[in-house]
Amino acid sequence: MANKLRKALGKAEWNITIVDKEDTHYYQPGFLFIPFGNYTKKDVVKPIDKYLPSGITLIKKDIQKIDPVSNIVTLADATSLTYDILIIASGTQIKPDETLGLKDVLWQKDIFDFYTLEGALALHKCFESWKGGKLVMAITEIPFKCPIAPIEFVCLADAFFTKKGIRNNVEITLVTPLPGAFTKPIATQMLSGVLSSKNINIIPDFYIEHIDNENKKLVSYDEKEVPFDVLTIVPVNKGADFIGASGLGDELNFIPVNKQTLQHEQYKNIFAIGDAAALPSSKAGSVAHFEADVLFENILSAIKTETLEAKFDGHSNCYIETGFGKATLIDFNYETEPLPGNFPIPGIGPFKLLKTTWINHLGKLFFRWLYWNILLKARPLPVSNHMSMAGKKTDRL
């Protein structure tokens, strides 16, 4: 957004300030590959300054509170900034403390997350010497960032332990509060087939109440139990603490904004983008990317006090690693669930929707280069921010 807006807005009229508590920008999709040794720390970490254009002020501090009535942002050191327009892009964070028994004696010994660099590195260390047993991948709460990551994780674990020659000693189970592997029917059917062909169990409708560290078991609210030897978990996801402190969020500190314009319903000069927004779309990088085009147009309209014409359709596009050098691809929006077909060129591809192919896998790997070199610098991509039905097969509906 900063790269787009700096080009469009005159420096004499508009100051652009970014407040970020991190020194580092993380390529978060890469965390998934770290436990299996495909990526190391250096593949996913770059200094944040490198990706900002000139003419922008960067303040590396945490935020304490926003006063949306007076248009003031108070920083952690109690200094403050005023704003005319505020874009909140503070993402989502994991909150292991929200689940009883999660951050206990087994945390980062036999229980790991892969949503932080530390968690992914600790899990890699564990897997290097693990001799096998029950590997459970569990989701505590919805929504969470990158809803297909747990499916990818179990597929990559299957391939990793097969190559290590110990797959027969590893029982892999995916535990989810959702009714199936994914939320949308056709993709769930396809992905369930993939998991079952790899001898990976799914336990659906399991809402974790606590983790029994002594007996190494997950316990649900309706008193079902799942034993584990190593547990990889998606802890509860919440928006930034300052959103809760400012009274701008829902019960998980995500910000309710108009699902098409991304504008706050009450405070018209506040917008939210990416995981920070409470929208009925995936919390995924592709969603933030497509939203950025819409938000850019709407910010320019808001400045001119014009009606916000650009509408986000919920477009999401995700490559799903299925192991052994193959991947599948889903493309969907608020209204249309993932369908089979070709992407982005109808009839040709080269990517195949809802099929596992090696070329989809290459797409996923190429994406890291694309991310650092094209997306962060706001250079254009030949993919529309609106989902297209061209190339999709609807005869299965």
Place this chain on the structure above:
Amino acid sequence: MAEKTIAGATVNVNAEGYFENPAQWTKDMAIEMAKDYNITLTDKHFALLDFLRQKHLGGEQLSIRKVGTSGIVDVKEFYQLFPGGPLKISSKLAGIPKPMSCV
């Protein structure tokens, strides 16, 4: 869209039996539908159904966590009141659409 007769009245439901129009709902319908789940509705059940209907009509997305912070029940009690799939079952009995899981 299909039609179904519940407690003597005809209502519009989808393929999974969720109401298409929450305005068609009555308490007697909830009592009759609850029999399919072997649930006898108490005042606490009805307080929850009201909560769900109000939140739905207010345009809010519902989740088990949100019900757990309603002040009516905690999550464990919610599971005890609607065993099996508390949010799905209670939404059906409240005459509102199936809760949309985040994607």
